[in-house]
Structure formats: C-alpha cells, structure tokens
Amino acid sequence: xxxxxxxxxxxxxxxxxxxxxxxxxxxxxxxxxxxxxxxxxxxxxxxxxxxxxxxxxxxxxxxxxxxxxxxxxxxxxxxxxxxxxxxxxxxxxxxxxxxx
Amino acid sequence: xxxxxxxxxxxxxxxxxxxxxxxxxxxxxxxxxxxxxxxxxxxxxxxxxxxxxxxxxxxxxxxxxxxxxxxxxxxxxxxxxxxxxxxxxxxxxxxxxxxxxxxxxxxxxxxxxxxxxxxxxxxxxxxxxxxxxxxxxxxxxxxxxxxxxxxxxxxxxxxxxxxxxxxxxxxxxxxxxxxxxxxxxxxxxxxxxxxxxxxxxxxxxxxxxxxxxxxxxxxxxxxxxxxxxxxxxxxxxxxxxxxxxxxxxxxxxxxxxxxxxxxxxxxxxxxxxxxxxxxxxxxxxxx
Numbered sequence: 036x037x038x039x040x041x042x043x044x045x046x047x048x049x050x051x052x053x054x055x056x057x058x059x060x061x062x063x064x065x066x067x068x069x070x071x072x073x074x075x076x077x078x079x080x081x082x083x084x085x086x087x088x089x090x091x092x093x094x095x096x097x098x099x100x101x102x103x104x105x106x107x108x109x110x111x112x113x114x115x116x117x118x119x120x121x122x123x124x125x126x127x128x129x130x131x132x133x134x135x
Numbered sequence: 136x137x138x139x140x141x142x143x144x145x146x147x148x149x150x151x152x153x154x155x156x157x158x159x160x161x162x163x164x165x166x167x168x169x170x171x172x173x174x175x176x177x178x179x180x181x182x183x184x185x186x187x188x189x190x191x192x193x194x195x196x197x198x199x200x201x202x203x204x205x206x207x208x209x210x211x212x213x214x215x216x217x218x219x220x221x222x223x224x225x226x227x228x229x230x231x232x233x234x235x236x237x238x239x240x241x242x243x244x245x246x247x248x249x250x251x252x253x254x255x256x257x258x259x260x261x262x263x264x265x266x267x268x269x270x271x272x273x274x275x276x277x278x279x280x281x282x283x284x285x286x287x288x289x290x291x292x293x294x295x296x297x298x299x300x301x302x303x304x305x306x307x308x309x310x311x312x313x314x315x316x317x318x319x320x321x322x323x324x325x326x327x328x329x330x331x332x333x334x335x336x337x338x339x340x341x342x343x344x345x346x347x348x349x350x351x352x353x354x355x356x357x358x359x360x361x362x363x364x365x366x367x368x369x370x371x372x373x374x375x376x377x378x379x380x381x382x383x384x385x386x387x388x389x390x391x392x393x394x395x396x397x398x399x400x401x402x403x404x405x406x407x408x409x410x411x412x413x414x415x416x417x418x419x420x421x422x
Contacts, residue, residue, distance in 0.1 A: 055383050058390040060364030067386040072379070074372070074386055076365065 042120045045094045045135045046127065049085060057082065071130055081122050085131070088123075092135055095120035136182055141172050145281065145292040145339050146235075147228065148172025151220050153183040154191050158216025165217070165295045165315045165328055168336055179203075179231060181223035186210035199223040203230035215321050217328065221297060228279055228292075229376040235281035235290060236381055236388045239374045242275035242289055243267045248346035248421060249289045250413070251280050251396075253374045259353030262302040263409050265329060269306065270410065274335040275343075284381065284388040287395070288342035293335045295328040303327045305406050347421035348398040349413065355402035357412060367398045397422055 055067035064082035066075045077085075080102070087093070087101040099116045126132045136152025140159045143149070149172070153159050172178070179202050185191040186198040195213040199205075201223050208226075211219045228237065240253035241264035250267075252260040261277040268274030275291035282289060295315060298306075303317075306329065315328035330336075350362070350370060362370075371389055372378050378385045397420050403409035 055386055058394065060368055060390070060393060061366070062363075063365040065365075065368065065386070065390060067383055069383060072382050076368070 042095055042116060044120075044123070044127075045092055046088060046123055046132045047092050047135050048088055048090075049132050051089065066131070068129075068131055073129075075129060075131065080119065081126060084119060084122055084126065088132060095123055098123070136184075140166075141177060142166045143170045143172045143177075144224075144294045145276070145290055147179065147232070147292065148174065148177035149179050149181065149224050149227070150177040151181045151183070151223070153216070153220075154185055155183070155195065155197075155213060155216065157213065158183055158197070158220050161217040161316055162220050165330055168333075170339075179224070179227035181220060181227060183216060183219050183223065199226065201227050203227050205230075209322070211321070215318050217315060218318050218321055218323075218326060221295070221328070224294065225278055232377060233380060236284055236378065236385050237376045238280040238282065238371060239278070239376060240280040241277045242280045242291070243272040244275050244289075244291075244343045245272050245417075247343050249275065249280075249343045250417065250421070251289070251345055251348045252351055253280070253348065253371070254350050254352065257353070258351050259403075259409065260351055261296055262298065262305065262353070262406065263351055263413065265296045265298060265302075266305060266406055266410055267413065268296075268332060268335060269309065273338060274331045275339075279376075282345075282388050282392060283342065284384040286342075287344065287388060287391050289345050290342045291335070291339045293331045293339050295330055298327050298329055300324045302406075345392055345396045347417060348392075348396050349416065350398070350400040351409065352400070352402045353409070354404065356404060357408055358402045359412070359416065360400040362398050362400050364393050364398075367393050395422070 053069050058065045064077045087098045096116050099119050138153045138156050138159050140151045140162050181201040183197045184200050186196045190196045196210040197219045198210045199208055199219050240251050241260040243250050243264050254260055264277050276293050277296040279292050280289055281292055313330040318326045403412050
C-alpha cells in the first residue's frame with residue numbers, strides 16, 4: 036500500500052469491546068485484541084492513534100488534527116500525517132483497525 | 136498398563152503407567168509421602184511404553200506417551216526410566232495445562248512471599264532454588280510457576296528437583312534417602328533427582344504472592360541489571376508454555392504479575408555467590 040493511498044483511507048472506530056483494558060509498561064502499551072487472541076506491544080504514537088480514532092471514523096489527517104488538539108505536540112502538516120498514515124496502515128494490517 | 140503409580144504434586148494429579156516395574160519403583164521412593172490425586176480421574180496420564188514390538192525385552196527402550204505427546208521425542212533407555220517419567224509429567228503440564236498460567240521457572244517462598252527464578256535451561260534456576268530450599272526457604276517448584284489467573288497468587292508444584300552434572304556436589308549435607316538414583320549418560324548429562332524437604336511437601340497447597348522476579352545466568356561475573364516491564368513481558372511470554380492458549384485470562388494474569396513485581400537480571404559465577412546475591416536483592420528490592 037502506498038502512502039498516498041493510505042493518507043486518504045478512512046479507518047473505522049475500533050470497537051472498544053474488541054480490546055481488554057490496555058496495560059502500559061515501560062513506555063509501551065500492551066493491547067490484547069479479543070477477536071484475534073493476539074497481544075500487541077505498541078510504541079508511541081500507536082496507542083495515541085487508537086485513542087484518537089475511538090472518537091469517530093477518521094482519515095490520518097483528521098487523526099493528526101485530533102492529536103494536535105489533545106497533546107499540543109503535533110501539527111497536521113506533511114511528515115506527521117505521513118507517519119500517522121503509515122502507523123494506521125500497520126494497525127490495519129494487524130487487524131486492530133479497519134478501513135471503512 | 137501393567138504397572139501403575141499415582142501422585143498429586145501441588146494442584147495437579149498424575150497417573151503414570153509403565154510396561155516395566157523399575158521406573159515406577161524409583162518414582163515411588165522419590166515421591167513417598169506425597170498425596171494421591173484428589174479425584175478418581177487424575178489430570179494427566181503418562182505412559183512409559185516399549186518403543187517398538189520387542190523393545191520391552193531386547194535392549195529395552197522407553198517411548199514417552201500420554202495425554203499429550205511430542206511425536207519427535209527420542210526414546211530413552213530403561214535405566215533412565217525415572218527421567219522418562221519426569222519428562223512425561225513435565226510434557227503433560229507444558230502441553231496440556233490450562234488451569235494456571237504456567238511459567239518455566241523455579242519458585243521459593245519465605246514469609247508468605249515468592250521469589251520467581253526464570254530463564255533458559257542451564258541458567259541455574261533449579262540449582263539456585265534447591266540451594267535456597269536447603270537454607271530456610273520453602274521450595275515451591277523447580278520447573279513451573281503456577282500463576283492463578285483469578286487471584287494472581289503463585290501455587291506450588293514441588294516435584295523432585297532435577298539436578299544436573301556438577302550441581303549434585305553442592306548438596307553434601309542432604310540426607311541420603313532424599314536422593315534418587317544417579318542417572319548417567321542421559322541426553323542431559325548426569326542427572327540426580329532430589330526430594331524436596333518435608334515442609335515443601337507438607338505445604339504444597341499453600342499459595343503465596345510474588346515479591347521478586349529474577350532472571351539468573353550462571354557462570355558469569357556478578358552483575359545486576361534492572362529490566363523494564365516491557366522486556367519482562369517479552370521474556371515471560373517466552374517462558375510461558377500456555378500464555379497463548381489461555382487468551383485474555385493469561386494476558387490479565389501476566390501483566391498483573393509484572394506490574395506488581397519488581398524484576399532484575401542477574402549473573403553469578405557460582406552457587407554461594409548466587410545465594411548471597413539473591414538474599415541481598417530480596418532484602419533490597421522484593422516487594
């Protein structure tokens with residue numbers, strides 16, 4: 036999947052019932068995904084992306100806006116959106132989130 | 136099977152059947168005083184069978200079978216029958232146990248708190264646990280730590296301790312009747328089984344909470360390294376035989392254990408140094 040396509044992909048809000056309560060250890064977030072029975076060890080910004088996506092279906096650029104609003108650390112320009120799009124594509128490949 | 140033996144080790148009942156009497160004779164001596172399985176049907180059955188039609192009599196060799204079997208497991212000589220029985224019991228636990236989260240680890244307890252020693256084979260966890268078991272600690276097990284998924288408590292599985300090669304010489308003061316036979320030239324070298332002390336057997340039904348996790352490594356200069364929760368998680372999932380099979384219950388139990396329990400990786404050059412290091416960390420770090 037090329038980044039240009041991923042940038043425009045809207046992802047579906049993950050169903051919170053799909054996950055056990057996440058556990059943060061040592062900077063990593065452990066997520067148990069009930070449908071697959073797999074445990075994922077997520078590094079930043081993946082847990083923050085999941086939390087932002089939980090507010091509603093969104094494409095990477097909208098996720099970047101939400102993260103900028105909440106954390107004040109990111110803007111929605113260029114590289115940041117590309118990084119978020121790449122992480123979201125990876126999360127989708129793992130089955131944690133889904134394209135709409 | 137022609138010959139049979141049943142025993143309960145902690146919460147797990149075993150039945151061992153054998154085509155020959157010798158392995159069960161050794162087991163009976165090693166496990167005298169252990170309780171019988173709680174229920175008529177034990178949790179696991181191990182069968183020691185001839186590895187082929189004539190192997191009961193001619194160069195007898197034992198195939199380890201049971202409820203769970205590894206198809207590629209090599210047969211053992213009849214003189215190593217006790218080892219075959221022990222390996223068979225471990226195999227059933229590793230492949231079939233679902234009631235507790237299992238960690239490949241040795242555990243000892245003092246004052247209601249448990250030290251978990253885990254690491255790869257040869258790291259010295261059995262030897263360290265056995266040494267501690269002779270020095271005021273209660274040995275809870277040298278092979279598996281059983282973590283209760285509901286309470287997080289560690290349950291004991293105090294089977295006979297399998298000591299390899301030079302480790303046997305570290306126990307000169309042990310009563311002679313606590314030793315199993317010397318098993319020479321096994322696939323794991325020379326092995327001798329040590330019966331745990333009386334209190335370890337009498338108190339096998341007493342669980343306790345974890346207070347410290349150590350990842351020991353034998354044969355290196357003394358070092359202590361603090362390790363973060365994420366690394367502990369990865370190491371313990373590798374040390375667990377049933378983490379994946381338990382699903383969410385395993386996730387909750389394992390992460391709960393890690394959040395609550397400090398952990399260190401330690402290197403130690405020999406038994407006495409290892410004991411001293413464990414005692415120091417127990418006093419300084421254990422929760």
